[in-house]
Amino acid sequence: xxxxERFLTEACPRVDAELEQLLPDDTRAGELAGAMRHIVFxxxxxxxxxxxxLACEHAGGRAQDALxxxxxxxxxxxxxxxxxxxPCMDDGQLRRGSPCAHRVYGEAVALLAGDALLTLAFxxxxxxxxxxxxxxxxxxxxxxxxxxxxxxxxxVADLAAEGALPDVERVHAIHAAKTAAMISVSFRLGALAGxxxxxxxxxxxxxxxDLGLAFQIVDxxxxxxxxxxxxxxxxxxDAERGKLTWPAAVGEAAARVHAAELVEGAMTRVGPxxxxxxxxxxxxxxxxxxx
Numbered sequence: 001x002x003x004x005e006r007f008l009t010e011a012c013p014r015v016d017a018e019l020e021q022l023l024p025d026d027t028r029a030g031e032l033a034g035a036m037r038h039i040v041f042x043x044x045x046x047x048x049x050x051x052x053x054l055a056c057e058h059a060g061g062r063a064q065d066a067l068x069x070x071x072x073x074x075x076x077x078x079x080x081x082x083x084x085x086x087p088c089m090d091d092g093q094l095r096r097g098s099p100c101a102h103r104v105y106g107e108a109v110a111l112l113a114g115d116a117l118l119t120l121a122f123x124x125x126x127x128x129x130x131x132x133x134x135x136x137x138x139x140x141x142x143x144x145x146x147x148x149x150x151x152x153x154x155x156v157a158d159l160a161a162e163g164a165l166p167d168v169e170r171v172h173a174i175h176a177a178k179t180a181a182m183i184s185v186s187f188r189l190g191a192l193a194g195x196x197x198x199x200x201x202x203x204x205x206x207x208x209x210d211l212g213l214a215f216q217i218v219d220x221x222x223x224x225x226x227x228x229x230x231x232x233x234x235x236x237x238d239a240e241r242g243k244l245t246w247p248a249a250v251g252e253a254a255a256r257v258h259a260a261e262l263v264e265g266a267m268t269r270v271g272p273x274x275x276x277x278x279x280x281x282x283x284x285x286x287x288x289x290x291x
Contacts, residue, residue: 004054004281011050011070014063016041018071022124035105035113036120039082040075042096048073048182052190054282055204058275061194068128069138069189075121076146077182080155082114089159118146129193138192145185154178163242166249172213174244179219180212203269207279210266214286217259220245221252260287 001009019040024033049070056066085092085100087107092100102110122139129135144150154177161170187208191201224247247255263283270279 002281002284003278004285007054007278007281008045008047008050008285011053012046014053014067015046015049015070015074018067018124018128019074022071022075022120029116031105031109032113032116035082035101035109036078036117038098038101038104039078039095039113040117042098044074044078044096046074048077048186051183051186051208051282052193054275054278055187055190055196055208056194057190058204058270058273058279059191059194059196059200060274061190061196065130065133066190066193068124068126069142069193071128072121072125072142073182073186073189075117075124076142076151079114079117079121080146080151080182082110082117084155086110089155121146125189133193133195138189141185141188141192145181150177150181150185151179154181158243161244164244166244168246168249171244171246171249175213175216175246176209179216180209183212183215184208200271200273203271207266207269210262210269211282211286214259214262214266217246217255217262218286220247221255221259224252263287 023036023040025037026033029036052066052070052073053063056063081095082101084090085095086102093103094100100110101113105113122142125139125142126135129138146152154174157170157174158178161174164170184205185208187204188201191204196204223245246258250258263286267280267283270276
């Protein structure tokens, strides 16, 4: 277990405690609460909120000042997974080893649970970020990363590209929006919550963009190489749906090289600071995920 893995392990219960305070229970929201909790507490690694906390540390801030932002990015991530799995999208059957929310609660409740998680994310960010931090700017950054310019736009492009001929530039554009935008904004929000200088905020956000691209490449490789039991979702689902992936565009060997180059580039951007060792360990943790 390297420094980042230890940090991730330590961050997880703090993030879970924050999410527990934010999410309704069934006495207040009934089946809707059940569907929201089904995806949020389904065993995720809490990578994105951990990146918020790590960027806050690197900027010299206190973790508690970034917990609202950390919860916000995890809620957005959870909503995106819930909607991704819907029959009108990827029609997923399993998520993190359990039946997808729409298979348990029905498509309509699952859809609305995703809507509720997305709106709760911005409530969490606004209510739980210290007032001396740039909360309005943080909300704008999260909205852009999650919305039509970022994740949602990338999801639309991803669906439109199903069955298309391999094209690395098109894959790059999809991955940059669909996956890397939310990794990048996790670093940005953490640095802002930690009171980081503008130059540091931009460097960490740029590093997050590269790491997000590398993360998606490795995810594409895992989809080809892993089993359903290992992945917690259907293996080789991307190939079956004709998804436009990095390995499909350049081959598996070249995709591994590109992921390593992106991680190396990200590490040159982060610069010195309290979180440097853990950020370096993050790069080392990311790449072996293919095994």
